[in-house]
Amino acid sequence: MRRVSTAVFRARRRRRRWPRRLLVCFVVFVLVAAAGLISWTRTFPSDDLDAVQPARLTFAPGVGGTRAQNIEAVVFGDRLQLQRDNRVVWTSPTNQSFVTAARSTVAYDEHRGYFWPQVDTTRSWTAQTVDSVRAEGNRIIVGGRLKGSPDVPYTMTVSPRGAGGLDVLLTTTSNAVDALGFQTGRTRGRGVHGFGEQFDSFDLSGRLIPLLVREQGVGRGEQPVTFLADATQRGAGGARSMTYAAYPTFVTDDLRGVRLAPSSPEAGAFGIADTRNSDRVGLQIWSRSLHLELTSADFASDLLAQQQGPVTRPTLAKWTQDGLIVGVQGGSAKVRDTVRRLKAAGVRVAGVWIQDWTGGRTTSFGDRLWWTWQPDPERYPDWKQLVGELQAQGVRTTTYVNPFLTDASGRPGTNLYAQAAARGYLIRDVDGQPYQQDQGGFSATMVDLTNPAARQWFSQVIAHHVLADGVVGFMADFAEGLPMDARLHSGDPRTLHNRWPKLWAETVKAGCAAAGRTDCVTWFRSGTPDMASDTPLFWTGDQLVTWSTDDGLASSLLGTFSAGVSGWALDHSDLGGYTSVDAVAKNYVRSPELLQRWGEVAAFGVVMRSHEGNRPAQNLQVYDPTQVAATARSSRIFAALAPYRATVLDEATRDGIPAVRHTWVNWPNTTAAANDRQFFLGQSVLVAPVLSEGSRTATVSFPPGTWVNIFTGRSYAGGATTNVPAPLGTPAAFVRADDPWLPKIQAALRAQSVR
Known part of the structure; x- marks a missing residue:
């Protein structure tokens, strides 16, 4: 055997070491890079919340229950229970205080309408004694x-509530505190729902939820777009708890509800909802007085009607039920051609939504608008004639407006920004100048809605410009971005921030009245608890053009569910989504199937309105030649459901019960009520939309009874979860076999040639 010299052996060993050394170096590099990335992402803005936890509840010796006419307080030794007409309306958590207090500071990090609260609690009061009842x-x-x-x-005054349930006024005279907490007991593990429009699971147990109006974010957890938005736009990826409408309102599976009285000042204060403990729900509100409304019922729908109370809600104009409101922009010729082609293809067209009526501009985010609130003579030189021609065809025109103004120097028409600035009608910065807010490619300034003269002036702008020439409605965008350091005509922006959507809605309502438009169709994405009397319609904001539960089609349903049990009786989404982004690793654009499936969902909604999105040229549209057949079918399903939907809209307008609702509203405490991927339109129609690319089946959790597919006639047994066929063009939609609406709906579908 040949011997290997020591030198050769050592050389070979050194050569074998190099790959291992390279591997070690690579692993070290990856670990260092990962550590750096984690450290960097920690610099992204985020909420920092701190809610006071209750401690022990003690009743002073001799304290017992009492009755006042038909209401009663019952003391059990470890908890307090409130009743009306011998029905339990509210109970405190067992062996835990139901009133807490805190002294704390709330600071805000903010950027382009995004706000991140930073709560620092310096003192807390958690142990409670009840000295008298x-x-x-x-x-x-x-x-x-x-x-x-x-x-x-503290003092808690309990009295009968006019709409049912109880009114509770909780106050303290102590200046040592600036926030009060109110704890509600619930059966351990039972669900809690509401808190405004939450793009999250319908059961919001296990959460710490900031009650703050703000931009919802782009991606909200869906990757890689969330990371890209966070990294390049300073936290704009958002999070699950970010929403345009956060309310101090909830209901539980015990069929009890709690909300701050919508018209009370504290209903707009910053707060935190705490559902982390399975036996209680906490509200901590930055106020020294809380006007609470407590409700209870045998059925979820009755609970919602009782909680929402007798509100005079505007009705939705009947023309909106005739078919598609098509989102189209690009000038008069394109609008005319689009309507002509859609009608020729058999699409039921009820209206057009022309958001670029004021002119367009291109930014890094995509196609944006000139916020001048006057027709653009270049794109729409014959604006009045166009609106009139469409009206003659039975097609109504809707447009777009928001509470900002941008400097229109050099553009045709009146420079409303300059006019408002000269009159002192704009919010101001710390230097007393019009507050220029970065909109991503341009700046704009809010009209100061605390100034009565400014509100009157802007309502006239809406009446004489936005609603001129036969326009019948518009998207009323934004209102969630009042800066916390703004200088206002009156009031503190920190306490008015959550109320700003209400001021905006009142201004819009006044504009509609000034225009003589009693059936004005307006829709908002930002909200407060007391906007139901100001507008007939809401929408879920700017979803991605994806399927996801984070920020896509599925998330729009989740937002609709929680908003529905919080007071938004009529809600809808942009058909096709809005936000399209090239995230380098992935280009977010609509797939043909997503657009068609979104149309199927919209067919069972309260209105059917499409959106071209922020990048129209890169995305499929409902009017594209490859899509018009699917659009026609969905629009005809929508039209066929109009007689049934009219009864649903009447109930929603009268009682505040959501038209598009989670199964829980109709069938609480059933296995079907746990399914977040299906919904009811009213009481009768159950819909299980396909929410994933390529799927041709839908998973349906049927409530008790026998359910019939309204398209195929096939029957399914209730009380079970079943995979049912759902090919493109045939949504999984059902009515109970014994429901009188079943034959009527089937006949209407046949009349529209979609069955």
Whole structure:
């Protein structure tokens, strides 16, 4: 055997070491890069919340329950229970305080309408003593102390609520605190729902939810677009708890509800909802007084009707039920051609939505608008004639407006920005100048809606410019971005921030009235608890052109569900989604199947309105030659459902029960109520949309009874979860076999040639 010299052996060993050394170096590099990436992502803005946790509840010796006419407070030793007409309306958590207090500072990091609250609690009061429970006329007054240094006195006055349930006024006279907490007991593990429009699971247990109006984000967890938005636009990826409409309102599976009285000042205050403990729900509101409304019912729909109360809600104009409101822009010729081609293809066209009526501009985010609120003479030189021609064809025209103005120097028409600035009608920055807010490629300034003269002036702008020439409605965008450091005509922006959508809605309503438009169709994405009397319609904002539960088609349903049990009776989404982004690793554009499936969902909604999106040229449109057949079929399904949907809209307008609703509203405490991927239109029509690319089946959780597919006639047994066929063009939609609406709906579908 040949011997290998020591030198050769050592050389070979060194050569074998090099790959291992390279591998080690590579692993070290990856670990260092990952650590750096993690450290960098931690610099992205985020919420920092701190909610006070309740401690022990103690009743002073001799304290017992009492009755005042038909209301009663029952003391069990470890909890307090409130009743009306012998029905339990509310109970405190067992062995835990139901009133807490805190002294804390709330700072905000903000960027382009995104806000991240930073809560720093310096003192808290968590242990509660109830010193007295007494009747006084038709009221019950509960008094006591929160133990601390100093003790904090509180008074809770309970009285009958006109719409059912109980009114509770919780107050403290202590200046040591700036936030009060109210804890509600629930059966351990039972679900909690609401808190405004939450793009999250319908059961919001296990959450800490900031009650703050703000931009919802782009991606909200869907990757890689969320990381890209966070990295390049300073946190704009958003998170699950970010929403345009966060309300201090909830209902539970115990069929009880709690909300702050919508018209009370504290309903617009910053707050935190705490559902992390399975036996209670907490509201912590930055106010020293809370006007609470407590409700209870045997059925979920009755609970919602009782909680929402007798509100006079505007009705939705009947023409919106005739078919598609097509989103189209690009000039008069394109609008005319699009309507002509859609009608020729058999699409039921009820209206057009022309958002670029004021002119367009291109930014890094895509196609944007000139916020001048006057027709653009270049794109629409014959604007009045166009609107009139469409009206003659039975097609109504809707447009777009928001509460901002941009400097229109050099453009035709009146420079409304300059006019408003000269009159002092704009919000101001710390230097007293019009507050220029970065819109991503241009700046704009909000009209100061705390100034009565400014609101009157802007309502006239809406009446005489936006609603001129036969226009019948518009998207009323934004209102969630009032800066916390703005200088206003009156009031503190920190306490008015959550109220700004209400001021915007009142201004829009006044504009419609000034224009004589009693059936004005307006839709908002930002909201407050008391907007139901100001507008007939809401929409879920700017979803991605994807399927996802984070920020796509599925997320629009989740937002609709929670908004529906929080007071938004009529809600819808942009058909096809809005946000399209080239995230380098992935180009987010609509697929043909996504557009068709979104149309199928919209066919069972309250209105059917499409959007071209922020990058129209890169995305399929409902009017493209390859899509018009699917658009025609969905629009005809929508039209066929009009007689049934009219009864649903009447109920929603009268009682506040959501038209598009989670199964829980109709069938609480059933296995079907756990399914977040199906919905009801009203009481009768169950829809299980396909929410994933390539799927030709839908998973349906049927409530009790026998259910019939309205397209195929096939029957399915209730009380079971079943995979049912759902080919493109045939949504999985069902009505109970014993429901009188079944034959009527089937006949209407046949009349529209879609069955």
